[in-house]
Amino acid sequence: MGTTAIILAAGKGTRMRSVLPKVLHKVAHMPLLEHVYHTAKTIPDCKVGIVYGHGGELVLEELNHLKAEWLEQREQLGTGHAVKQALPVVSENDTVLILYGDVPLTLSSTLNDLVTASQETGFSLLTVTLENPAGYGRIVRNSEHFIERIVEEKDADDAIKSISEVNTGMMAVSGKHLNKWLGQLSNDNAQGEYYLTDIVEMAVTDNIEIKSIQPENEYEVLGVNNRLQLAELERFYQLKHADELMTAGVTLKDPARIDVRGDLEVGQDIIVDVNVIFEGNVSLSDKVKIGPNTVIRNSQIGENVEILANCVIEDAVIGKGTKIGPFARIRPGTKLAENVHVGNFVEIKNSNVANGSKVNHLTYIGDTDIGKDVNIGAGTITCNYDGANKFRTVIGDNVFIGSDTQLVAPIEIADGATIAAGTTVTKNAPAGQLTLSRTKQVSISGWKRPVKNK
Ligand code: UD1
Numbered sequence: 001m002g003t004t005a006i007i008l009a010a011g012k013g014t015r016m017r018s019v020l021p022k023v024l025h026k027v028a029h030m031p032l033l034e035h036v037y038h039t040a041k042t043i044p045d046c047k048v049g050i051v052y053g054h055g056g057e058l059v060l061e062e063l064n065h066l067k068a069e070w071l072e073q074r075e076q077l078g079t080g081h082a083v084k085q086a087l088p089v090v091s092e093n094d095t096v097l098i099l100y101g102d103v104p105l106t107l108s109s110t111l112n113d114l115v116t117a118s119q120e121t122g123f124s125l126l127t128v129t130l131e132n133p134a135g136y137g138r139i140v141r142n143s144e145h146f147i148e149r150i151v152e153e154k155d156a157d158d159a160i161k162s163i164s165e166v167n168t169g170m171m172a173v174s175g176k177h178l179n180k181w182l183g184q185l186s187n188d189n190a191q192g193e194y195y196l197t198d199i200v201e202m203a204v205t206d207n208i209e210i211k212s213i214q215p216e217n218e219y220e221v222l223g224v225n226n227r228l229q230l231a232e233l234e235r236f237y238q239l240k241h242a243d244e245l246m247t248a249g250v251t252l253k254d255p256a257r258i259d260v261r262g263d264l265e266v267g268q269d270i271i272v273d274v275n276v277i278f279e280g281n282v283s284l285s286d287k288v289k290i291g292p293n294t295v296i297r298n299s300q301i302g303e304n305v306e307i308l309a310n311c312v313i314e315d316a317v318i319g320k321g322t323k324i325g326p327f328a329r330i331r332p333g334t335k336l337a338e339n340v341h342v343g344n345f346v347e348i349k350n351s352n353v354a355n356g357s358k359v360n361h362l363t364y365i366g367d368t369d370i371g372k373d374v375n376i377g378a379g380t381i382t383c384n385y386d387g388a389n390k391f392r393t394v395i396g397d398n399v400f401i402g403s404d405t406q407l408v409a410p411i412e413i414a415d416g417a418t419i420a421a422g423t424t425v426t427k428n429a430p431a432g433q434l435t436l437s438r439t440k441q442v443s444i445s446g447w448k449r450p451v452k453n454k
């Protein structure tokens, strides 16, 4: 006996005012629907069916990596009609969990509790009590507090509108019952829709007690209908992650000013200053310090690394004790080994820098291997691109590159070489020697500065 989660995602989302179907809008860089999918997948032995409709091609294209049954609802005739489209993938012995593709932040523990509650009687609802219940279906209970029916706002009189316990839309129902009840739905109501909520009265008729549970947090049941709500849920998501990070031993200078858009793995005693964004898979080892306004994407940051303000680091591996920034850009394919220093206005792409080397000022290093204990002077440029192809630069250990040097690749600077400032290196530089290319300096005596004509 397993669970089948049916995610309703066919609605249009008019109020998003977007060409994108609503469920593809993102929280923390992940489509709303994908959040729901991943939470459903945390339930043991759970299959997923997704009912799609509006913008179907886009949804399929964007999310075809999800392991789900895709079920098309051609016309949106109501939530009951939507669930009906999924019946072919539901077996009688399953517990069917109904979820909404635009409600992204439900906790996995809440869904587990909902499924467990349904197993007692065959039917459970996730309800919530709201200060302002307007717009929601109201939960009507009898004098013994048993749930009797759900009345949609548009079908409600004033007495029912005053009820503050509402239907979140999430429920768990035995496949057998669902199959039977969906067959009995009609669209005889204010909206002319097939309401899934009508199965509540059918359950009561069949003497099935409807269990109810409530989520721990209100944000778990909030849906996205417009961009204001999208932004609101983004903040809930981020604050929750900030809490988790602090609980795990990370110092955040301001938990309201960090964004995690992906998976962030952390060690201990990490300090993160304000406005830092983590994207994709990032890991931070113990005692990493990150200054303000930095973006780190898909990178591993080693122990004791210090990243100063305003850096952008992408697809990189940074070794222990290395210092980066302020204002440095580390681009894809870069590996900085241990105790490397990268300073301001330095860009490094697809390069390896070995232990103890320094690239401190105003420099471009691309497609380069730099050995140990190398010093790269200010304003050094690796000319790695001839307009058609890219070439590598290889710099040995203990090399000293003077300021304002161009290294025209492919080129090799052997161990211990010194390159004088201002040199354009076009031939390999031998080990241990000084290499320079400069026109001789001359001074002209008696030379007069031009003066302005009167
Ligand atoms: C529904 C519930 C209401 C509940 C509210 C919570 C019904 C009849 N009403 O109302 O009790 O308080 O959710 O938000 O169930 N969808 C489809 N196909 C359809 C219709 C809807 O896939 O034909 C999807 C939508 O994309 C959305 C979800 O189902 O994700 C809910 O639909 P929506 O129209 O927002 O339901 P409400 O009328 O708000």
Ligand code: CA
Pocket: 223
């Ligand atoms: Ca809704």
